[in-house]
Amino acid sequence: AQKITQTQPGMFVQEKEAVTLDCTYDTSDPSYGLFWYKQPSSGEMIFLIYQGSYDQQNATEGRYSLNFQKARKSANLVISASQLGDSAMYFCAMRSEIQGAQKLVFGQGTRLTINP
Amino acid sequence: DSGVTQTPKHLITATGQRVTLRCSPRSGDLSVYWYQQSLDQGLQFLIQYYNGEERAKGNILERFSAQQFPDLHSELNLSSLELGDSALYFCASSEIQGADTEAFFGQGTRLTVV
Numbered sequence: 001a002q003k004i005t006q007t008q009p010g011m012f013v014q015e016k017e018a019v020t021l022d023c024t025y026d027t028s029d030p031s032y033g034l035f036w037y038k039q040p041s042s043g044e045m046i047f048l049i050y051q052g053s054y055d056q057q058n059a060t061e062g063r064y065s066l067n068f069q070k071a072r073k074s075a076n077l078v079i080s081a082s083q084l085g086d087s088a089m090y091f092c093a094m095r096s097e098i099q100g101a102q103k104l105v106f107g108q109g110t111r112l113t114i115n116p
Numbered sequence: 117d118s119g120v121t122q123t124p125k126h127l128i129t130a131t132g133q134r135v136t137l138r139c140s141p142r143s144g145d146l147s148v149y150w151y152q153q154s155l156d157q158g159l160q161f162l163i164q165y166y167n168g169e170e171r172a173k174g175n176i177l178e179r180f181s182a183q184q185f186p187d188l189h190s191e192l193n194l195s196s197l198e199l200g201d202s203a204l205y206f207c208a209s210s211e212i213q214g215a216d217t218e219a220f221f222g223q224g225t226r227l228t229v230v
Contacts, residue, residue, distance in 0.1 A: 035219070043204060045221035047118070091159065095219065103149065103172050104208070104219060106159035 002027045004092050006107035013082050014115050020067070021077040021110050023092030032096040034075040035104065036066065039089040048090075051075060079112075087114045119143065122207050122222035130230055134195040137225045141188055141209030147171075148190040149210075149219065150182055154203040165190055197229045 003026040013019045025034065036048040051059045051066045059066045067076040079086055092107045119142035129135055141148050150162040152175075161174035165184035176182075179197075184190040194201060204226050208219040 037221070043226065044118075044223045045206060045208075047218060047220055050218055093159075102147075103161040103164060103174055104151070104159075105161065108158050 002029070002032075002094055002096060002105045004094055004105055004107035006092055006110050008110045009108070010111045010113070012113045012115060015084060016081055018078060018080045019082050019086075019112065021079075021090050021092075021112065023075045023077065023107060025073050025075060025092075025094050027073075027094060027096055029096040032094055034066070034068070035093040035095065036064070036075075036077045037091045037093060038086075039091060039109070041088070045091075049077065082114050084114050084116060087112060118220040118222065120207060120209050120220050120222035122205075122225050124225060125223065126226050126228075128228045128230060129197060131197055131199060133197050133229075134193065135197065135227065137192040137194070137205055137207075137227075139190045139192070139207030139209075139222060141190070141207075142211075142220055145209035145211050145220075146188065147210045147219075148184055148188070149208040150176075150190070150192050151206040151208065152203045153206060153224075154200075159206075162192070194227070199229050202227055202229045 005024045032053045034051045038046040049061045049064045051068045063080045065078045089109045091109045093104045095104045121140040123138045146167045148165045153159045162176040164172040168184050182192045204224045206224045208221045210219045
C-alpha cells in the first residue's frame, strides 16, 4: 500500500530564509507521481509542484523545488527566500495508477509559519 | 484559480439529512476525484470517476455515493448525515489517466452537520 510520511508537524522559519519540508514515501508501484500542495487558512488546495518517478531532473517552479531522491524514497520541498505569504499547511502526496484507477495519497501535512 | 468549481462553498445541515455537493472539472479534464478532509482523518480519497465511469473507490461510506454526468460534472451525495461527516470536501480533476498528470483542486465545500 502507498504511504506518505511527513515527519514535521510544524516549522518556524525567518522571512527570507530557505526552508525544506520533508516527505518520504512508500510504494511498490513502478510508476508514480509526487505532488506538493499548499493549503492556506482559507482552505483551498493549491498545487505547487510535481515530480514524476521517471523524471531524471528535480522539478522546479519559481521559488519551489523538489529534492527527489528515488533510492531513499524521499521528495522534499525546498522553498527559497521564504515570504510571509508562505505561511500555510503543506501536503505531500503521491499518485499511482493501478489497473486504470488512481488516487492521491496524502501525508499528514506540515504547518509552516514564516516569522517577520 | 484552478479552474475546478465546487458548489456550494458552505453547507450547514442537520443530522439525518441528505445533501448534494457539485463539482465542475477543468475544461477538458476527464477524471474527477473526491476527497474528504477532517481534523482527525486528514485528507482521505473517496472516489474517482473517469469519463462517466467509476474507476477507484477509497474510504467512502455506504451512505455516500457519487456520479459523473455526460457533461463531466460530478455530484457527491451524502445521506443520513452524522456529526462526524462534518468536513471539508474537495473535488479535483485531471486531464487523462496515468500517474504523471497533475490534479487541480476546487476550493472545497465545507460541510457542517449540527
